Amino acid sequence: MELLQQLTFLERGVLAGLIIGFICPVVGAFLLVRRMTIISEGLSHITLSGIAAGVLMSQTTALLAFINPLYTGLIFSLVGSLLVEKLRQIYKHFQELAIPIILSSGIGLSALLISMSTSSYSEWYNYMFGSIVTVNLNDLLFIFMTGIIAMLLLAAFYKELLSISFDQEFAFTSGISVKKMNFLFSVLIALVISMSMKVVGILLVGAMVTLPVAASMQFAKSFRQVVFLGILFGEAAMIGGIFFSYFFNIATGGMIVVTGLLLLIIALLINKIKKIMNSYRLISSRKEIVK
Amino acid sequence: MNEQSRPLAIDIDQLSFAYQNQNVLEDINMKVPQGSFLGLVGPNGSGKSTLIKCLLGLLTPNQGTVKLFGVNVKKFDRWNDIGFVSQKANSFNSGFPATVFEVVSMGLYGKVGLFRFLNRKHKQKVREAIAQVGMEDFINENIGQLSGGQQQRVFIARALVSDPSLLILDEPTVGVDAKSVTNFYTMLKKLNDEKGITLILVTHDIGAMSEYVTDVACLNKCLHFHGNKHSFEENKEEMMTAMYGHEVNLLEHNHDHDHHHHHHDHDDVRRDET
């Protein structure tokens, strides 16, 4: 705790970024194989409503002035995540319907709550696009806590989550409780979205969940590789993004996403070149046989 | 061996099941003693897969109970003892980034426990199961890039890896080449003979199956027949008539009966005659 207090705001931001850069791609890998990456969009907007609700509460009620909006964001994100799961069950054959429902509700609610609050435009701007400069000690603690919970959950249930993502029926018959795991996964997604909020920003959380695993998919054969390479790309995007944004004084979230995007493009290019080289090798070996 | 004296692996009591309002299974009573090798046959849509899912607790029957090793399936927790290959096993997302090794490992996940990863012994088991189905050359290949029959073998390995004492296979050899099917049946028979594993095999390949199984069950909404192989052979023609609605030459026209299972009126007339 004292150690944390001594950190400069930059160090705090980097530490927060490293935690997020680690966890986002791991959860992203599971979302990817479950074809649910889009859920990050829906949940981030519901989280924004939660943050707006928190800001509003602390502004209007003196008793609630202590509220850190990140916590109300987390609560909304949790509820949203569970609702998505519920909606997916209700619309069994049209599961993608859940996301736009949650997404539009989130935006609508946020618009309502934001228009009622007295906060400045720039404060909302920071929430939307992320800024490490505004990561205070409380926020860092929040990110630490949610990060530790997320990592514990991932370490405990990695196998179970993988098995369920691959084949629910088989997972059930190997003694895994599909219901419990789906609930747990909803909690995990909610944790990840709300902890990324401050650094990456609401509108850009989806990028941290998807870009690193999209890049790692270019090279990975196994799920483990998707996770490991994803973490590597995630941390690289984080560190690169924070570094550039600090030195050029640009929005952190945006810079992180752009760095992640560059990494993805490089990954795609490398893969393309590999393929061309392979087919070239094939052609030349065939020519040799002909000779 | 006396059928009655052996403990039951499966005990189905007055089970009925309906999807929405369509009755698929009606009043099924079936006891499978441990150590049996049961072939479950019936036309398309006769409810075989549905029965298997009820058996495993994947579907909850509208009526009746299912017991696995004497325990109601709702409370059953010895899942390591059960191996399962679903009919739809290879309908997974073919882009899924998982290797053969990872997929077969999933068969052990129930055994390994929370916070733990596979230890050396587990990994050795996984390799053995993969070798058992002849896929050792593909151990680090991506599952989606294998042929259908190869994938099916991997799913068989995934079911075998936890050393189950009850193995349930829903058309496991679809897409597997003829020679491998023979090898596979031989392997199943060996598991049954040597280790006493209880086996349930759903198949349309009645001719080939009957060389290996000890018992046969014929399902078409109701359980038309359940007994040992010899009494099945004796009543085979009658059974097939009742099930498929016309006499089929099982060995030569294996695919024919699939086209005729809608002739229910025909079916009824025949049954009245007998």
Ligand SMILES: Nc1ncnc2c1ncn2[C@@H]1O[C@H](COP(=O)(O)OP(=O)(O)OP(=O)(O)O)[C@@H](O)[C@H]1O
């Ligand atoms: N998910 C479902 N929802 C509604 N009806 C279903 C569903 N699955 C199966 N059915 C119906 O239940 C009946 C039995 O299906 P089931 O899959 O158990 O047959 P089966 O004997 O396994 O057939 P096959 O030999 O083709 O595998 C069919 O008439 C089918 O239309």
Ligand SMILES: [Mg+2]
């Ligand atoms: Mg079936």
